[in-house]
Amino acid sequence: MRTCKPVTCPVCGCLCDDIDLQVDRGKIVKVKNGCSMCEAKFLSYSGHRLLKPLIRKDGKLVEATMEEALRKTAEILIDATYPVLYGWSSTSCEAIREGIELAEEVGGVIDNTSTICHGPSVLGIQDVGISTCTLGQVRHRADLIVYWGSNPWSAHPRHVERYTMFSEGRFERSEWRDYIVKTKSSTTKKKVESALRIAPQQKTGAPAPARTGPCPAILKEGRRLIVVDVRKTRTAELADYFIQVEPNKDYELFQAFRALIRDEEIDVDRVAGVPVDDLEEVADAMISCNFGVVFFGLGLTMSSGKARNVDAAISLTRDLNRWTKFVIMPMRGHFNVTGADTVFTWQTGYPYAVDFSQGFPRYNPGETSIVDILVRRESDAALVVASDPVANFPRRAVEHLVRTPLVVIDPHFNATSQVADVVFPSAFVGIETSGTAYRMDHVPLPLKRVVKPPKGILSDEQILRKILTEVRKLRKERSREAV
Amino acid sequence: MTGRTIKQGVGKEHGKGSQDYLENVAVCYIDPEDLKQLKIKEKTPVQVSTPYGSVVVRAMKSRRGPHPRLIFIPYGPWANAITDPETDSVGMPSLKGVPAELEPAPDKSVMSLKELLEKQFGKETNANL
Numbered sequence: 001m002r003t004c005k006p007v008t009c010p011v012c013g014c015l016c017d018d019i020d021l022q023v024d025r026g027k028i029v030k031v032k033n034g035c036s037m038c039e040a041k042f043l044s045y046s047g048h049r050l051l052k053p054l055i056r057k058d059g060k061l062v063e064a065t066m067e068e069a070l071r072k073t074a075e076i077l078i079d080a081t082y083p084v085l086y087g088w089s090s091t092s093c094e095a096i097r098e099g100i101e102l103a104e105e106v107g108g109v110i111d112n113t114s115t116i117c118h119g120p121s122v123l124g125i126q127d128v129g130i131s132t133c134t135l136g137q138v139r140h141r142a143d144l145i146v147y148w149g150s151n152p153w154s155a156h157p158r159h160v161e162r163y164t165m166f167s168e169g170r171f172e173r174s175e176w177r178d179y180i181v182k183t184k185s186s187t188t189k190k191k192v193e194s195a196l197r198i199a200p201q202q203k204t205g206a207p208a209p210a211r212t213g214p215c216p217a218i219l220k221e222g223r224r225l226i227v228v229d230v231r232k233t234r235t236a237e238l239a240d241y242f243i244q245v246e247p248n249k250d251y252e253l254f255q256a257f258r259a260l261i262r263d264e265e266i267d268v269d270r271v272a273g274v275p276v277d278d279l280e281e282v283a284d285a286m287i288s289c290n291f292g293v294v295f296f297g298l299g300l301t302m303s304s305g306k307a308r309n310v311d312a313a314i315s316l317t318r319d320l321n322r323w324t325k326f327v328i329m330p331m332r333g334h335f336n337v338t339g340a341d342t343v344f345t346w347q348t349g350y351p352y353a354v355d356f357s358q359g360f361p362r363y364n365p366g367e368t369s370i371v372d373i374l375v376r377r378e379s380d381a382a383l384v385v386a387s388d389p390v391a392n393f394p395r396r397a398v399e400h401l402v403r404t405p406l407v408v409i410d411p412h413f414n415a416t417s418q419v420a421d422v423v424f425p426s427a428f429v430g431i432e433t434s435g436t437a438y439r440m441d442h443v444p445l446p447l448k449r450v451v452k453p454p455k456g457i458l459s460d461e462q463i464l465r466k467i468l469t470e471v472r473k474l475r476k477e478r479s480r481e482a483v
Numbered sequence: 484m485t486g487r488t489i490k491q492g493v494g495k496e497h498g499k500g501s502q503d504y505l506e507n508v509a510v511c512y513i514d515p516e517d518l519k520q521l522k523i524k525e526k527t528p529v530q531v532s533t534p535y536g537s538v539v540v541r542a543m544k545s546r547r548g549p550h551p552r553l554i555f556i557p558y559g560p561w562a563n564a565i566t567d568p569e570t571d572s573v574g575m576p577s578l579k580g581v582p583a584e585l586e587p588a589p590d591k592s593v594m595s596l597k598e599l600l601e602k603q604f605g606k607e608t609n610a611n612l
Binding site: 059115116119120123230231232233234236244247248298299301302303304306307365366369371372375390391392393394395396397398399402415418419 | 535536545547550553555558559560563564565566567568570571573575576577578579580596597600603604606
């Protein structure tokens, strides 16, 4: 038995780098400090495992040798006139670099999962810039935290503990004690209420009196948490103040806040279903904090307005900087989606949806982004690396993806692998192979190799390098035959 | 409305062919009041339809209410059978805020991942993995 620590967790964009693992005879047996997703990954990654490449023959996926699978992949990519290479956010920066070289070689489109998560955020940032910082700054200094359209309790379980409300910063203390008191009192209240419900006179129940004056929670000392979402998520239950916005109305709410912090009157009583009086309280809290931060999630990028919502969120942050210090940050999902954007940008000049079909990188989301290409049925082959578009894309896009030849490189045997034509099993980055990944605040962190991969399993980087070599070899062979 | 839940996150790490994933993703969280109104019992099949398709999932009582007339299906192949592929020229499909119709479907059953993929895309999948 040996202990590996600290290990960086390769699950979400938080990249928690304080995980302790106990390894016994090449198997991870215990995980300390991790969230439930981290534990599930480290303890059960080896189940449902494919150990040999697969090729579809006569409609069925059958085991094949590495050489056969490489040759088949090279043929698919060379024969295609407009292949798409997609995925990249759950692999290392080193593998992404290889992928970009391959995309350039085959003249295809390379796109990463930003396209269906924070792609609109990138567009918003390109439009208006961004005032941001690292998570360390947030941890030590932020006294007002806003989660807007994001639910870290479910998607980034340790974000609150490591960086915001429950983290012990140098200048701001953790709020977990208050939270426990609050939870206990609300449990007691619920018990009392359920006991009282037995009494017949309480059955009809008078409506709760309308609250007058400011909400006490928003005036409290120390760190304060505001959650804006369309439904009361688990994160919203932690909040000092929860704003339930109507679906697809985030843009209006941002603009209302912008008006309020400029001391302008709003002529209506409610904006996006929220009373203006409540918004005024929150706007006051925003102006009066010392260091505020907005974390926004897919609630903004996936609903109506998309990039414009992010544009409005950043503009609000910029306006708030006239009064106090305010920053904003997207809650990136996959562990290296920030790295994918970063590597794409330093290699091609653009963060995602990069088209090499004309021999030089071109970027026009909406035209060169994968969902649009698939819905327009333009691509004629696809290579998917470390992603599961069959599970994550709208059905119309998937229909075209599975109609054309499909190659998958992934450690999991996922929904996309099931309908692929060639499948390469690969090693888990951050468990069986090392690499670099970028945290959501653009801090690069090393991923460790904790255990050996099964015999014959290569990393994504090695497989991509082999595909690239095979493509070049096949090209040469074909040009020789042509002569 | 689609999104991530902690159970979906854990289920996907256990493997997408797993029963755990199916139980946590092929579901639809509905406001308790709406359940009552539509006379739907918890854990029974319901059919969710949008202009882009329809899918049968299990109804679950939402503990995050009240959010009347708002339903939530975790990210996954079941949700994506009915989401809007329109990207409004920014590359991003509209995965949240899609208008949908909900009806009880006690006689229908929830398809497994294999059945769903084979029915939608007509490619044979490997059953043993």
